[in-house]
Amino acid sequence: MFIELFSLCSQVNLHTLQCLPTILRCLANQSGALITPLVGALTSNLASKNTNILSAAVEAVDELIKNIGNDFAKSKTQLAARACC
Secondary structure, three states, X not given: OOXXXXXXXXXXXXXXXXXXXXXXXXXXXXXXXXXXXXXXXXXXXXXXXXXXXXXXXXXXXXXXXHHHHHHHHHHHHHHHHHHHO
């Protein structure tokens, strides 16, 4: 999987980053599989000197972390339910 979250056009880059938290909420159940490609794609944006891009990248990382936590908690609950039965 290849994810590109960096564009030479800062407006395109900003819009993409601003959409990412919504996309991550929609893909919450699959967020674990997105960790590696998203971290790699977000890295350059976290080093941006453009404060809008940096802020949007931080928001996207926060949403990814939240969804990973939810995904992990859901998996843990499912495993516990299987172990009980």
